[in-house]
Amino acid sequence: MTSRGDGPQRTDARGARRSASASAVLRAILDDGPIARSTIARRTGLSAAAVTGHAAELLHRGLLRELPGAGRRSVGRPHVPVDLDTARHVAGALHLAVHHATVALLDLRGNVLVQHEEPHDGLAAEDLLARAAEILDDLLLGHAPDREPLGLGVATGGWVDRASGTVVDHPLLDWKNVPVRDLLAESTGLAVEVDGHARALVHAERLFGHPKARESVVQLFAGNVVDAAFATGATVHHGPRSAAGAVAHLPVDDSAEPCRCGRTGCLEATVSEATLARRAGVPFPELLALATAGETAAVRMFHDRARLIGQAAALLLDVLNPAVLVVVDRSVAQVPGCLPAIRDEVRERSRGCADPAETVVPTSFPGTELATAGGAVLLDVLYDDPLGPLLSGLPRAS
Ligand SMILES: [Zn+2]
Structure with missing residues (x-):
């Protein structure tokens, strides 16, 4: 593969600036490709020469292609559109x-x-x-x-x-x-x-998903594991040893579910897929299929669970005030009424979230999350x- 001989110095300021502007060029092409180099320069604020240089390097690395019909002699010309090479x-x-x-x-x-x-x-x-x-x-x-x-x-x-x-x-x-x-x-x-x-x-939403996720985003994941993540601008918060986002043991109202931590009524223990399946007496995929088909008791279980997820969502919204809160949960995609139930709970509990219908959204990647x-x-x-x-x-x- 290519080498520009700058490996050892990549941490220096010039190397970091070069990486940041190459990143801006690649993201502009991700968002708007095919796109002419002259347009990339306008959108990113980089000089035409800088964009041409980065585009040449990204072409060389096989990340970009020039559009068919652009012709071999046009390489580097500012008005020839480039796009991501998704086949390579x-x-x-x-x-x-x-x-x-x-x-x-x-x-x-x-x-x-x-x-x-x-x-x-x-x-x-x-x-x-x-x-x-x-x-x-x-x-x-x-x-x-x-x-x-x-x-x-x-x-x-x-x-x-x-x-x-x-x-x-x-x-x-x-x-x-x-x-x-x-x-x-x-x-x-x-x-x-x-x-x-x-x-x-969070990275996926910022790159390929909800446009508002680039301002600030909370991701709330509810499966067997329940956890969360937060980003503001381009920075995803990790904290020391990446321990941020552990909401599993957040207390929720009206739950006596025993948790492995020794307490009762923790979020994960209450809403996890395993707990729901145990209460229903059927494996989780079967329970989800019943609810998806509209079976009343199964639907009610998911709606009750959605209200509990909404409690956690309201708290996260008030503490972090993100532009958007993304819920990743299989029932949200499949069982009608789950997302509205989460939003209703947020509407009742949150002090800062003015419009849950705008702010609380499902994942951009249903089925492939x-x-x-x-x-x-x-x-x-x-x-x-x-x-x-x-x-x-x-x-x-x-
Ligand atoms: Zn616990």
Whole structure:
């Protein structure tokens, strides 16, 4: 791959400025491509020469293409439109849920090309990660034989330390200090990035989803794991050791559900898919199917649960006042009335949220949210620093 000989100095101020302006060029093309270089210069405030230079570098790295018909002699001309080359590279994605893993491939625009769900009950961490690496290999061979893998993004719930690529604590998987990045880098030979799934989905919304997410966004994830993430501008809040967003033990009203922490009435223990399934006496997918089909008792369970999710949403809205709060939850996409129930609860409880219908929104990636979370962990790194180590063949600093 290409090298401009600036690897060791990438942390210096000039290198950082160069990375930031290349990132601005790539994002402008993501938003508005195909787009002429002269238009990119206008939109980003960069000089025409700077845009031409970055576009040439991004073309060289295979991230861009010039539009067909532009002609070979037009390379570098300011009015020839450029677009992302979505056919050349592919991002590997892995999401680790409590009962199954999702392995997927995404293109540069965050589109999920293929996704595979693998149940993993009873597998130890090392065995599960080895199995995921095999599935990824099969997907690359079967669905992207001519594409170059950019690397692998991994997302999961629980406490994930992005800097070290470690799952610090995931009680529902019973994982402690699992070096996911190092294990998968070893077995796949790819660059691997690991992050919490709520933060990953913040990156996905900011890159490919809701336009207001670029101002500020709270992501509230409700599955078996319940957690949250917050970003303002381009900064996703991690806090020391990336421990931010742990809302699992937020107390909710009117719940006596025992929690593994020893208390009762915690948010995750009350609204998790496992709790709902246990109360209904049927597996969760079956319960969701019943509610989707309109079965009254099942629908009522999801609506009651939506009000509880709304309690947490109202609190997060008042504390953080984001431009938009994104709810990731399977019932929101499938069971009519769940999103309105969350919004009603927010309307009753929140002091700061003027218009829940505008502010509380469903995920932009219904049905592919888990695959998208994994892929976004990697694609965020690429969009943040397109001239960085991902495409230079250099190892990524940890
Ligand atoms: Zn608890």
